[in-house]
Amino acid sequence: MRVFWIGFGQAGGKIANSLMGMNRRLYSAIAVNTEEADLSGLRYIREKVLIGKYALRGRGVGSDIDLGASIAEKSLAQMMDSIDTVVRKRDPEVIWIVAGLGGGTGAGGSFVLANELKKVYKHIPVYGLGVVPSVSGMPNEKEALNLSNTVKSFELWSHYFNNILLVDNQQYEQAHVTRESVEKMYQRVNENLAQTLTTILTAGEIRPPPQEVFSSSEIKATLGLIGDVSTIGHCSEEIKIRSQFWRGGMEPGTHELEDIIERSVEKSALTFPADVSGARAASLIVHGRPEHLYTQSISVGRARLEELTTVGKVRYGDYPDRRTKYLSAITMVSGITDFSRLDQMRKRVQELNGSTPSNHHTIADSVVEPSVI
Numbered sequence: 001m002r003v004f005w006i007g008f009g010q011a012g013g014k015i016a017n018s019l020m021g022m023n024r025r026l027y028s029a030i031a032v033n034t035e036e037a038d039l040s041g042l043r044y045i046r047e048k049v050l051i052g053k054y055a056l057r058g059r060g061v062g063s064d065i066d067l068g069a070s071i072a073e074k075s076l077a078q079m080m081d082s083i084d085t086v087v088r089k090r091d092p093e094v095i096w097i098v099a100g101l102g103g104g105t106g107a108g109g110s111f112v113l114a115n116e117l118k119k120v121y122k123h124i125p126v127y128g129l130g131v132v133p134s135v136s137g138m139p140n141e142k143e144a145l146n147l148s149n150t151v152k153s154f155e156l157w158s159h160y161f162n163n164i165l166l167v168d169n170q171q172y173e174q175a176h177v178t179r180e181s182v183e184k185m186y187q188r189v190n191e192n193l194a195q196t197l198t199t200i201l202t203a204g205e206i207r208p209p210p211q212e213v214f215s216s217s218e219i220k221a222t223l224g225l226i227g228d229v230s231t232i233g234h235c236s237e238e239i240k241i242r243s244q245f246w247r248g249g250m251e252p253g254t255h256e257l258e259d260i261i262e263r264s265v266e267k268s269a270l271t272f273p274a275d276v277s278g279a280r281a282a283s284l285i286v287h288g289r290p291e292h293l294y295t296q297s298i299s300v301g302r303a304r305l306e307e308l309t310t311v312g313k314v315r316y317g318d319y320p321d322r323r324t325k326y327l328s329a330i331t332m333v334s335g336i337t338d339f340s341r342l343d344q345m346r347k348r349v350q351e352l353n354g355s356t357p358s359n360h361h362t363i364a365d366s367v368v369e370p371s372v373i
Contacts (some may be wrong), residue, residue, distance in 0.1 A: 009106025068108025214317020261301030280335025
């Protein structure tokens with residue numbers, strides 16, 4: 001699938017950079033930021049756009065969503081010039097804007113840009129990839145700002161994207177890893193996310209083709225065009241390889257594959273923790289050595305996913321890979337309705353600000369029309 005990634009802000013730029021490192025044949029990308037220093041380290045992205053240069057002098061917006069949106073609106077012509085060059089040259093099938101929801105530049109600017117892109121490129125879906133920040137160890141004031149930004153930006157984003165894929169960094173913290181710096185953690189998270197997304201997006205492009213081709217049209221049908229929110233589940237087990245018998249690993253059989261597929265939609269396996277029942281659509285990719293992709297097991301696993309997600313038919317594709325040391329299942333679930341994680345954030349903000357949280361107000365009913373545009 002030909003994807004045009006727009007990394008907006010610091011987090012978005014780093015993720016887009018990791019994705020470009022995975023597949024520069026199918027992917028194209030630009031990075032947009034108000035902070036000049038954040039653009040310099042993106043080695044795989046050639047096209048970098050510094051917006052708000054004269055107003056901010058390349059120093060960023062300081063986690064101010066409204067300022068980020070205002071700067072983006074004033075810089076639309078500048079951004080669209082760079083984007084149009086890439087669109088004409090690479091003819092992408094989808095445009096995906098990637099940004100952190102807790103900051104200012106990406107969170108505030110992304111929905112402004114998405115609104116413009118949908119007006120100009122009516123035939124290209126515009127998706128958002130929103131990163132929910134990890135606030136572990138943050139001072140209360142900074143935690144409150146990050147969480148309130150996340151809730152606010154999600155509500156704004158929900159009006160402008162054909163689909164929003166949520167990624168919660170807190171899902172990827174490893175409490176038992178004591179020597180991992182914050183920078184190393186984000187690098188690990190970004191690379192794992194890029195690998196998972198690339199497996200989904202390139203499954204239909206491999207040669208020779210798989211038994212069940214998962215084409216770009218299947219991806220677009222799963223994500224839809226109606227502003228759904230999605231999450232991706234990933235479960236993987238290392239297999240026992242005879243030539244490396246000392247490494248150990250699992251003997252992949254039929255029941256093991258069924259179990260891996262089912263576990264791919266457990267809350268702990270999802271990019272954004274949610275109850276997946278009541279979803280609108282779902283797709284499954286099974287990645288492993290050809291001899292381990294058992295047809296009957298996949299059929300049973302799909303049926304179980306259909307029960308868990310209450311989706312009528314789970315789309316499916318396989319990704320045979322003779323070199324992999326893992327047997328994996330990746331499930332994309334779109335149209336989720338469980339936003340309890342975001343509701344917890346809103347209540348936490350109210351606690352930090354010293355107010356009493358309401359028992360009746362939830363993310364699902366709090367979306368309001370933005371006043372920025």
